[in-house]
Amino acid sequence: MSASAREAMLARRSAPKVTDAAPDDAEVADLLEAAGRVADHASLRPWRFIALRGDARNRLGDALAAAAGLDGEHGARLAGKPLRAPLLLAIVAVTRPHFKVPEWEQEAVAAGVAHQLSLLLDDAGWGVMWRSGPHTRHPLVAEMHGLADGERLLGWLYVGGVPDGARPDRGQDADAAARFSSLQ
Template identity: 40%
Template sequence: MSSVTDFLLNRASEPRLDMPAPDGSTLDRAFACASRAPDHALLRPWRYLVIEGEDLLALGELFAAGCSDKGDEKKLEKMRNKAQRAPMIIVGIASPKKHHKVPEVEQMLSAGASMSFLVLALQDAGYGVMWRTGEMAYNPVVQEGLGLDEGESITGFLYTGTVSSAKPAVPRPELAEFVERWPA
């Protein structure tokens, strides 16, 4: 197998991220890779927001504004701090288009594939990435604050930066747990 296969077999999410974040040319190349995701009818049903620097504080405030428990200051501070876990957060947005041959579910899968390609390109460039969703990805206050249009949804928050300390290896499932031949 190729070096691509080896890379995939060793890929891991990295939750401990510091400066520096990817520079502009690295991001451009990573987004170019993301645009190569399988995409029936070339609809490009995705878009991205790059958030870094002081704008991460604003994202933290948006997370706090979306918090259902406004009276719990500890919870609000926890929500604010979620946006400080990495020097850059890239918000993936599924942006399905009306199309007579391509159902929305195919477009959602394409948006997810685009995010995966982005993750792989950033990791190949030497950066750590953690793809997170959680309650803020589905929160209408956060979606509105990030400027999502009707019908769009957040596919994830890509926390991105330089790995400060690698986490222990995660056990991987045995192939027999999720692969079978048909008919049995």
């Protein structure tokens, strides 16, 4: 585990390829306890996560293929995508009408929790990659997750073990200086 939040953030990287090892529900819940401490207008807690393991990943794959209207070889290829990791954490924005907090603010909170959870999983040594796709918000995909009205997916954290010696390069810098300005 990193000595500081800054260290963990600078070291984080996405892991496109992971092994079959995965954190159990108790570990995910423990990390979520911390990840959930984001700024949250009116404390609506507008988020939840659903762990998809085993055959649930096949059901998601089937829903994605059906949403895309694909069958045969193309459908099978799309249906196989969720099998790239042993654990998918579906990120759900749980939005509701609120007189002070518009929907976009509630989705921003859910995204913030997902980013923090991704960072904590990475810092705990797991491989993580946030993935989405054109069918993320298709009704068949929502149905597969059992989403209620007002609940919308923000994608999935694909989680697994980091293959030996395969910690990918950090990649491009954020070039933060060029994205920061100041008004007086």
